[in-house]
Amino acid sequence: MSHEVSHEPIATETDVPTDSDGDVMIEVEGLKTYYENSGLLGGKPVKAVDGVSFDIRRGETLGLVGESGCGKTTLGRTLLQLEDATDGEIRFDGVDITTLGGDDLHEWRRNAQMVFQDPESSLNDRMTIGEIVREPLDVHEWETPQARRQRVKELLDTVGLQREHYYRYPHQFSGGQRQRISIARTLALEPDFVVLDEPVSALDVSVQAEIINLLEDLQNEFGLTYLFIAHDLSVVHHLCDRVAVMYLGNIMEIGPTEELFTDPANPYTHALLSAIPEPDPTVERDRITLHGTPPNPRYPPAGCPFSTRCPARIRPAEYRDLDDELWNRLNTLRDLLSERQRAERSVRDRLRAVVGKDTRFGTVEETYDELFGDQKVPARVQSVLDEIATLARNHDEGEAIAVFNEAFGSVCDDEPPAYHDVSDGGHQSYCHRHTNEYRSTDAVLENRHG
Amino acid sequence: MSVRASFEPNETTDESRSLRERVADNPGPARFWLLGTAVLVALEFGRYMGWAQQLVGAVKYVIGLVGLIPTWIGDSVGEATVPIVSYFVSDAITLVLLFGIAVLVTRFTSWSAVDQFDLGLSDRLVRFLERAVLTVVLATIAVLFAFTPVGGLVNGAIDGVFNTLSSIPTLTSREVISNQGHRTPGGGWDGTFLGLSPAVAWGIRTLLVYGYALTMIVWTWKGYTIFREHYRKADWTPRDDTLRRFRTHYWGLFGLIVVLMFIVTALWAPAISPTTADQNIASPYEYEIEYLNDDGDVVTTTPGQANLNSQSNGQNTIGPMSYDDYDRWSPLGTTSSGQNLLTHIAYGAQTSLVIGLLAIGLGGLIAVTMSMLTAYYKGIVDILTVITSDTIISIPAFLLVMMLSVIFNQGNHPIAEPLNGGLLLGLIFAFVYWPGMWRTIRGPSLQVAEEEWVDAARSYGQTPVNTMRKHMAPYIAGYIMIYGSLLLGGIIISTAALSFLGLGIEGSTPEWGRLINDGRSFVGTSSWHVATIPGLMIVLVVTAFNALGDGLRDAIDPEADTGGTDDTGTAAAGGGG
Numbered sequence A: 001m002s003h004e005v006s007h008e009p010i011a012t013e014t015d016v017p018t019d020s021d022g023d024v025m026i027e028v029e030g031l032k033t034y035y036e037n038s039g040l041l042g043g044k045p046v047k048a049v050d051g052v053s054f055d056i057r058r059g060e061t062l063g064l065v066g067e068s069g070c071g072k073t074t075l076g077r078t079l080l081q082l083e084d085a086t087d088g089e090i091r092f093d094g095v096d097i098t099t100l101g102g103d104d105l106h107e108w109r110r111n112a113q114m115v116f117q118d119p120e121s122s123l124n125d126r127m128t129i130g131e132i133v134r135e136p137l138d139v140h141e142w143e144t145p146q147a148r149r150q151r152v153k154e155l156l157d158t159v160g161l162q163r164e165h166y167y168r169y170p171h172q173f174s175g176g177q178r179q180r181i182s183i184a185r186t187l188a189l190e191p192d193f194v195v196l197d198e199p200v201s202a203l204d205v206s207v208q209a210e211i212i213n214l215l216e217d218l219q220n221e222f223g224l225t226y227l228f229i230a231h232d233l234s235v236v237h238h239l240c241d242r243v244a245v246m247y248l249g250n251i252m253e254i255g256p257t258e259e260l261f262t263d264p265a266n267p268y269t270h271a272l273l274s275a276i277p278e279p280d281p282t283v284e285r286d287r288i289t290l291h292g293t294p295p296n297p298r299y300p301p302a303g304c305p306f307s308t309r310c311p312a313r314i315r316p317a318e319y320r321d322l323d324d325e326l327w328n329r330l331n332t333l334r335d336l337l338s339e340r341q342r343a344e345r346s347v348r349d350r351l352r353a354v355v356g357k358d359t360r361f362g363t364v365e366e367t368y369d370e371l372f373g374d375q376k377v378p379a380r381v382q383s384v385l386d387e388i389a390t391l392a393r394n395h396d397e398g399e400a401i402a403v404f405n406e407a408f409g410s411v412c413d414d415e416p417p418a419y420h421d422v423s424d425g426g427h428q429s430y431c432h433r434h435t436n437e438y439r440s441t442d443a444v445l446e447n448r449h450g
Numbered sequence B: 001m002s003v004r005a006s007f008e009p010n011e012t013t014d015e016s017r018s019l020r021e022r023v024a025d026n027p028g029p030a031r032f033w034l035l036g037t038a039v040l041v042a043l044e045f046g047r048y049m050g051w052a053q054q055l056v057g058a059v060k061y062v063i064g065l066v067g068l069i070p071t072w073i074g075d076s077v078g079e080a081t082v083p084i085v086s087y088f089v090s091d092a093i094t095l096v097l098l099f100g101i102a103v104l105v106t107r108f109t110s111w112s113a114v115d116q117f118d119l120g121l122s123d124r125l126v127r128f129l130e131r132a133v134l135t136v137v138l139a140t141i142a143v144l145f146a147f148t149p150v151g152g153l154v155n156g157a158i159d160g161v162f163n164t165l166s167s168i169p170t171l172t173s174r175e176v177i178s179n180q181g182h183r184t185p186g187g188g189w190d191g192t193f194l195g196l197s198p199a200v201a202w203g204i205r206t207l208l209v210y211g212y213a214l215t216m217i218v219w220t221w222k223g224y225t226i227f228r229e230h231y232r233k234a235d236w237t238p239r240d241d242t243l244r245r246f247r248t249h250y251w252g253l254f255g256l257i258v259v260l261m262f263i264v265t266a267l268w269a270p271a272i273s274p275t276t277a278d279q280n281i282a283s284p285y286e287y288e289i290e291y292l293n294d295d296g297d298v299v300t301t302t303p304g305q306a307n308l309n310s311q312s313n314g315q316n317t318i319g320p321m322s323y324d325d326y327d328r329w330s331p332l333g334t335t336s337s338g339q340n341l342l343t344h345i346a347y348g349a350q351t352s353l354v355i356g357l358l359a360i361g362l363g364g365l366i367a368v369t370m371s372m373l374t375a376y377y378k379g380i381v382d383i384l385t386v387i388t389s390d391t392i393i394s395i396p397a398f399l400l401v402m403m404l405s406v407i408f409n410q411g412n413h414p415i416a417e418p419l420n421g422g423l424l425l426g427l428i429f430a431f432v433y434w435p436g437m438w439r440t441i442r443g444p445s446l447q448v449a450e451e452e453w454v455d456a457a458r459s460y461g462q463t464p465v466n467t468m469r470k471h472m473a474p475y476i477a478g479y480i481m482i483y484g485s486l487l488l489g490g491i492i493i494s495t496a497a498l499s500f501l502g503l504g505i506e507g508s509t510p511e512w513g514r515l516i517n518d519g520r521s522f523v524g525t526s527s528w529h530v531a532t533i534p535g536l537m538i539v540l541v542v543t544a545f546n547a548l549g550d551g552l553r554d555a556i557d558p559e560a561d562t563g564g565t566d567d568t569g570t571a572a573a574g575g576g577g
């Protein structure tokens, strides 16, 4: 495997060999979408999308996968200008749409549409199906009202409903049918690009396949370009040409679907893949369990976004021999410390800390007992832990974390990784392990979880 | 793209035709219903024209009031600076107002220069020019009306037409079935309908009124069912379920019936009253009545004089279902000043209805508009609205109402004139109660703003105004109806309470609260009816509005608990002071 270092984001890399139909439709560059605090006092914004770059090629389906809350829906909504980008560019056929406004934006909206996740919520149930599907046409004053009605009926046909459904209400339809109506509305303005926001996750398993097939047929028929958002990899497998894996506002890995499934490069993709139930029970695949929950997107880690939970995190050389369970406990300790640090900011908590009433975190001793009571802790680790305990007891969490990082931290915690090409097909991964200094992800995971 | 390729524009199917065409296909049921409607309307045509005339009068009043704004602001500015400035300011404001009207007109008419001419300009610019031109046209018309005789002529013509039309006798006219006459020495009656006794004549007329109203309501329902059966395209709509649920909600139906009777009483007040308010209450010394005196002679007197001798004040009582000494029929007795109690009640219903509808209509409009805006835009609009509404809510409602009504009444503001302050009271209630209404619908509107269909509308470029109107307002309408009908009871009580305290409606405008005030010292005497009957009416009507609100709530949203009952409690308690 070739490990070329590229510190540039993907989109700017003009020399990356693309597919045969390398016609790029959408170029996203350094896109950030932050949600400011709704209060008047400001505070740290939620970094829902924190600097992503990728291309979408004409006619392809790009899968966007990640756990809920990773920012994938926000990314999709920003691409459609339903959210304002904080920074970065989205070039749609060369035009940066983040700067569009007024009539230009209105005109552009014809080109890009969205199918929403929840068919219960995406159709206004006080309107007839006809009115719902017709509305985009009305908004853009498409031909005559008579022609619009005709077109709606054609569209109902196209998505596998009946023309007579024009005067029905959404209440009279099942979830799958409602999603078809939603798709018909999406197609009304003949868009080029459609964002599919988990279009089947709210549906029965039996109808999921039907909708997926419909989406595929429509893509072939009308030459659509899809961004398919999903929360697990299994759904995107056969529909998508390429897949991007997202974690905490960043794209961890992007590449051709087959390659990403058979030869995942990023530890996070490994973890996601191991969570897919294996259809063939004879094949042994170890499940990599991820500990803890994703960090608060208001306070993302300084280094790699995945560093707090990564099963392949790079460990400092001197502690390489510690066993995995102890590492887990150490990670938990660090999470606790940073949580305490944030919580300590409230004046009330400070006061209570001063009068010795430790608040919701319990005393340091209790925590230590819980974490390390049943562990064999080597002396050199213990001495660091003691130092941390002293600092924590004095409510100097900042210093405690610094000590922790000094001892147990590594490049994963300190520096954001770069995108590395892992194959010639535009397969890239966001991880330090692709540099030659460190062992490969495969080997480490084999070692630790094998 | 190929979606277009598979599209054939000339194909017509059955369902894509307009209502008119569908009626033309099967005219039987529609013709039957329209014929019935025509007969019903013809029976009361004069009265409908009378209502229309009053409506036109109200519109003129509003226009006049708006017309005062530019001079008023201009004068204020002029006083602060140099007088000449006042002309510029008032002219500028006039133009701004006219431009606002032009915007409304262009919004609600489908014609637009954008579709007609290709001027090579952007759509927005064309639309703006279109409105500017319309403003100039409106200004010309306004100048024409204000400074040439044209205005007077048109005005006179409108009045003349309505005067003629509204004087056409109707089924329930007082002239057709008169109950005003006098006994003859021979023991019969003179001047009444067919020589019947006034009681019987009045009874017939009253029955006709309610019978007619009932027929009208039933016929309207019939029209709806005919439409549903023969002409509606959809075989089911969500509204069908709402209606079905309401039809089996007996408490709500009770409320609806009483509320409808209340409204009918208010609308047909002149027909239900044994005598008109003008003759009996407003200017009793300008009319003459005849009666048979004790000596057996038919003599003439004024109603005012007769009232003085017909008081129900403890010593002297003209109770319910009796005649006074002047051969006048009093179905509910007389008031403590000798006026006809039923006349008071019927016209008082009008007063309550006008105040209530004005308050709920205007307050509800503000509340719905604000809730749409705050839910859609959130942020600073929301914060400002919260602050404003909290400020208003923090003052006890009844105190605020009292304060405002005293200020405007003492100041003899022109707005305090109509209905002896009734209009003013309606406006004050609207101002005081919109924050409450806004709060009640805030939750639902925030919820509906989060629905994906609102995002969907944004994704294909629907305008904010249309999104609010089509995708949010319909979900709020139910809640505002529920809360509105619950609050209406509170407003009726508040109006009565103000009059009871002598702060509300004074003068010749009949009002229920004042009746209670007038009669409260006689409750223990033979004149108990003066305070008791209006009191019972208030209880009945307020209960009915609450029942209607409950029924609507259960019908519109069977699962939701809007907490409406608690709100009424506070609204009524707040209103009742």
Ligand code: SF4
Pocket (backbone or CB within 6 Å): A266, A267, A268, A304, A305, A306, A307, A308, A310, A311, A312, A313, A314, A412, A417, A430, A431, A432, A433
């Ligand atoms: S950079 Fe480090 S923490 Fe991030 S994915 Fe790679 S190994 Fe894991």
